Amino acid sequence: MKISILTLFPEMFQGPFDFSIIKHAQQKNLVQIAYTNIRDFGIGKHQLVDDTAYGGGVGMVMRVDVLHKAIEHAKDQSVPDKKRRIVLLSAQGKPFDQKTAREYAQLQQLVLICGHYEGVDERVKKYIDEEISIGDFVTTGGELPAMIITDALTRLLPGVLKDEATLHESFSQTGTDLNTVLLEYPQYTKPQVYDEQDVPEILLSGNHKKIAQWRDEQSNIRTLKIRPDLLSKKITD
Ligand SMILES: C[S@@+](CC[C@H](N)C(=O)[O-])C[C@H]1O[C@@H](n2cnc3c(N)ncnc32)[C@H](O)[C@@H]1O
Known part of the structure; x- marks a missing residue:
């Protein structure tokens, strides 16, 4: 391009x-x-x-x-x-x-x-x-x-990033109805505990299905809290 x-x-x-x-x-x-x-x-x-x-x-x-x-x-x-x-x-x-x-x-x-x-x-x-x-x-x-x-x-052009990288980020992520624009879920990395703040237990479980569910929920919760306007917006709008 x-x-x-x-x-x-x-x-x-x-x-x-x-x-x-x-x-x-x-x-x-x-x-x-x-x-x-x-x-x-x-x-x-x-x-x-x-x-x-x-x-x-x-x-x-x-x-x-x-x-x-x-x-x-x-x-x-x-x-x-x-x-x-x-x-x-x-x-x-x-x-x-x-x-x-x-x-x-x-x-x-x-x-x-x-x-x-x-x-x-x-x-x-x-x-x-x-x-x-x-x-x-x-x-x-x-x-x-x-x-x-x-x-x-x-960053959206083919080959620039791995497809996965732009699929689930803010404003691109699909909600449970596969059509809603959401903010991305919270992210964590090492250390596991910092200043009395723990990484959520679920992310350490190794249960990928449950982790995906948790992330989906978190996306919905934070979108509702920070950008409720996005929930009425469809990805196809
Ligand atoms: C100082 S601005 C002109 C603003 C104009 N007098 C007005 O009140 O709308 C000069 C140029 O900056 C660019 N510009 C300023 N704000 C912008 C914005 N929010 N989005 C995109 N371009 C912007 C435009 O190309 C614009 O012609």
């Missing part, structure tokens, strides 16, 4: 993608992460990418003509349109979640557009498929949101 990131600051991605799972996924060519510097499509000698807002107000707005050229440049022509998604990162977008990460992991190309300043000219919407938000807060630019989305979907 190819993830193409349109940004004014490609250097920001050095570091976060140079470690651990994302680094290995790139080395094994399971994901290709490409950068398009929006500045390369800027206007005139100074390669301007933004301008003041019509109607006035503070802050600069990124130009639609510049962004349109950068989007066209980033499109991999060998990828059919239905296997590509062009996503504008925006605080006003649809909330990103594990289901969206799974959807994106099926694509051949994901184009992520990082806004900056006051945001982007509204008319860019003609050239994108959707707007995505990583939460109800405003970040300085789309770069950190793009990193989060890239990370969340790369």
Whole structure:
């Protein structure tokens, strides 16, 4: 899969993608992460990418003509349109979640557009498929949101992790009706006792059926306690 990131600051991605799972996924060519510097499509000698807002107000707005050229440049022509998604990162977008990460992991190309300043000219919407938000807060630019989305979907790509690793984790786990989104059960490792806290007896029993039952119960209990909203959400929603 190819993830193409349109940004004014490609250097920001050095570091976060140079470690651990994302680094290995790139080395094994399971994901290709490409950068398009929006500045390369800027206007005139100074390669301007933004301008003041019509109607006035503070802050600069990124130009639609510049962004349109950068989007066209980033499109991999060998990828059919239905296997590509062009996503504008925006605080006003649809909330990103594990289901969206799974959807994106099926694509051949994901184009992520990082806004900056006051945001982007509204008319860019003609050239994108959707707007995505990583939460109800405003970040300085789309770069950190793009990193989060890239990370969340790369670990779902075939061959990146063992299938088991992503099957039973939070937001992917199926409840007893095999269709509910739950939080993962509690995890423990050595030492067996720490500061008067014991590992639950059942996990030491070796009885895998009972352990699976206990974990299922614990997932349900903690989801009900911490995120009851998830219980009304089906994995197919
Ligand atoms: C400072 S923000 C602009 C915020 C905009 N004026 C508003 O009120 O919605 C600059 C850029 O950061 C990115 N951004 C900010 N918050 C985001 C979020 N929650 N999710 C995704 N992208 C975000 C977007 O690309 C946005 O264009």
